[in-house]
Amino acid sequence: MRVLVTGASGFVGSRLAAALEQGGHDVRAMTRRPEDYGGAGTPVAGDVGDEASLRAALEGCEAAYYLVHSLGDQDFERKDADAARCFARAAAAAGVGRIVYLGGLGRDGDELSRHLRSRREVERLLGGSGVPVTVLRAGIVVGHGGVSWEMTRQLVAHLPAMVTPRWVATRTQPIAVADVVRYLVGVLDAPEAGGRVFEVGGPEVLTYLQMLSRVADIQNRRLFVVPVPLLTPQLSSRWLSLVTDVDLTTGRSLIDSMSNEVVVTDDAIRSVVPFDPMDYDEMVLTALIERARERRRQSGERRAGWLSRGARR
Secondary structure (H helix, E strand, O other): OEEOOOOOOOOOOHHHHHHHOOOOEEEEEEEOOOOHHHOOEEEEEEOOOOHHHHHHHHHOOOOEOOOOOOOOOOOOOHHHHHHHHHHHHHHHHHOOOOOEEEEEEOOOOHHHHHHHHHHHHHHHHOOOOOOOOOOOOEOOOOOOOHHHHHHHHHHHOOOEEEEEEEHHHOOOOOOHHHHHHHHHHHOOOHHOOOOOOEEOOOOOOEHHHHHHHOOOOOOOOOOOEEEOOOOOHHHHHHHHHHHHHOOOHHHHHHHHHHOOOOOOOOHHHHHOOOOOOOOOOOHHHHHHHHHEEEEEEHHHHHHHHHHHHHHHH
16 A cells, blocks of 8 residues: 655654555655655655645555644644644545544543644544544653653653652553554554544553653662642743753643643554553663664764774875
8 A cells, every 4th residue: 555654754653654664565755855864665755834745745645644743833733733734635635545643642521731632633624624534642652762751761860859740640651652653554454443533552551750760760760759739831841941852842732731641541442453562661671772772873873984084084
C-alpha cells in the first residue's frame, strides 16, 4: 500500500516510516526539505499549511498518517486547526481512503487543557471532508527523543531534590514509542479500524511522581521530592525551562495537560492489534539504551571528523 507519513523526521514519524517500509508498504515521507531527509521511505515535499503541496504529496496514496502539531508555538490552537482543515481537503481531493491520527488521551467530560482540546479539534477537523479517520489517543510516550520522556529523564538527572506542583499526583498511562508504532502500523491493515477512536497505553497506571521515582531507581539515583500545591502552571513551566532543555512554550502546554488524568478507559485496540505492550521499567531501559547508543555514535562521528581534519593539515 502507498502511504504518506507526515512528520516523517520526527520522534514517532521516523520510527513509523521505517516500520511501514519493513512491512512492505510504499512509504512517502513528507518533509518541507526533502533534500535533507535521510530516513526511511521516499521523501516528498509538503507543508501542512500549503494545500497545493499536500495534494501533490498525497497523489496516489491510499492512506495517510497525520503526526504534526505546533505545540511549541504560542498560537498552536489556530495553526493546528488550520493545518487539519487543509490536510482534510487535500486528502479528499487526492482520493485517500483513510487518515490515521495520533491524538491525546483524556476524558471528554473533563475540563481538558488547551493542548488536549486542540487534539480533539484536530480529530474532528481531519474528518470534515469525508475521509474516514482512525484515531489513536495516547498519554505519555516514552522513548529517546520524545519531549515528555526527555522532561522526565532530565528532571531525574539534574535534580536529586525537587520542589514539585500538584500535577505530580495526576495519574497517567505511559506507553513505549515502539508500541505506539506497532499500533499505528497494525490499524492500517485492519478494515474494522476505519472511522474509529482507540485509546492506547502500557500495562501500568502511574502518577508522574511514581514515574520519576522509577526512573531514579533504575539509574540508582536518590530522589527527594517536596510537593508544593501553590506552584502555578506558569511558575512550573519556568522552573522546567531552567532545569531541562524543554522550551518555555512547549513546557507550559505540557504542564497544563498534566492536571488532566490520561488513562485508558476502553481497551478495544487490544482485540484489533493484539500484543502485550512493554511495562514501564522496560520502556525506560529501552529509551536509556537508545540514548547511550546515539551518544556513542555521535562521539564516534566527532572523533572521525577530528582525525579527518588532522590528516588534511
